[in-house]
Amino acid sequence: MSKAILQIKSLSIRYDNHVDPIIKDLSFDLYESEILCLRGRSGSGKSTIVAAIMGMLPDYHAQSRGEISYQGKNLLTSTEAELRAIRWKEIALVPQSSMNSFNPVYTIRRSLREMIILQDPTVSKKEMEKREEYLMELVYLDKQVLSCYPHEMSGGMKQRAAIALAMVYTPRILILDEATTGLDTKVQADVLGTILRMKREMNMTLLFISHDAELGNTISDRKVELK
Numbered sequence: 001m002s003k004a005i006l007q008i009k010s011l012s013i014r015y016d017n018h019v020d021p022i023i024k025d026l027s028f029d030l031y032e033s034e035i036l037c038l039r040g041r042s043g044s045g046k047s048t049i050v051a052a053i054m055g056m057l058p059d060y061h062a063q064s065r066g067e068i069s070y071q072g073k074n075l076l077t078s079t080e081a082e083l084r085a086i087r088w089k090e091i092a093l094v095p096q097s098s099m100n101s102f103n104p105v106y107t108i109r110r111s112l113r114e115m116i117i118l119q120d121p122t123v124s125k126k127e128m129e130k131r132e133e134y135l136m137e138l139v140y141l142d143k144q145v146l147s148c149y150p151h152e153m154s155g156g157m158k159q160r161a162a163i164a165l166a167m168v169y170t171p172r173i174l175i176l177d178e179a180t181t182g183l184d185t186k187v188q189a190d191v192l193g194t195i196l197r198m199k200r201e202m203n204m205t206l207l208f209i210s211h212d213a214e215l216g217n218t219i220s221d222r223k224v225e226l227k
């Protein structure tokens with residue numbers, strides 16, 4: 001039996017401008033090497049949970065209680081320095097609408113390079129090229145795509161490039177927030193295929209956030225429903 005890599009325990013989150021908590025006493029475990037689907041209707045708080053896991057809740061007007069336990073640390077009470085060591089490096093996110101958030105004047109290569117250099121400022125040109133090609137291969141994109149600007153790419157290509165960007169640090173957990181929303185069925189299937197392959201070949205642990213129950217059933221090993 002796999003062990004829990006991330007544990008959400010009695011999590012409650014309330015924004016100051018809401019009377020009631022958005023998340024009420026939520027508990028679930030994410031097991032190593034599984035795809036867990038977190039499903040809920042629009043406004044049920046899926047992106048709020050993602051922000052809490054990533055340590056990106058707007059602290060000035062959001063109060064949280066409970067625990068998000070990762071490697072013996074409660075992420076809700078971790079310092080910014082502790083979170084910085086985990087965010088993107090161990091737990092990475094493909095945010096909602098990420099395919100539309102590429103810098104329009106950057107090629108995909110330049111977007112990837114900025115992330116790769118952030119990870120390792122001393123990286124050699126040769127090593128960087130190897131990393132770029134590996135990341136393209138990982139998400140089933142031809143390496144020619146590295147020279148493309150976002151407007152030259154289809155939605156599915158951009159979404160796979162967004163996944164490649166999140167994989168620069170080889171995180172242990174990848175969170176995909178509405179990763180296939182807005183894509184047509186065929187393209188959706190291609191992106192899902194990429195995600196399943198990453199799980200299979202890299203033993204990735206994935207938290208798949210979706211409002212779509214059918215999609216959740218198709219891709220995930222287990223499901224958590226938000227009320």
Ligand SMILES: Nc1ncnc2c1ncn2[C@@H]1O[C@H](COP(=O)(O)OP(=O)(O)OP(=O)(O)O)[C@@H](O)[C@H]1O
Pocket residue numbers: 015017022040041042043044045046047048049058211
């Ligand atoms: N930063 C914020 N400040 C105040 N309220 C917020 C903030 N972020 C989200 N909310 C509110 O919290 C509720 C849940 O929003 P959230 O985006 O987490 O839901 P969601 O399930 O991800 O929705 P969707 O599927 O539409 O993205 C909504 O009522 C939203 O207006």
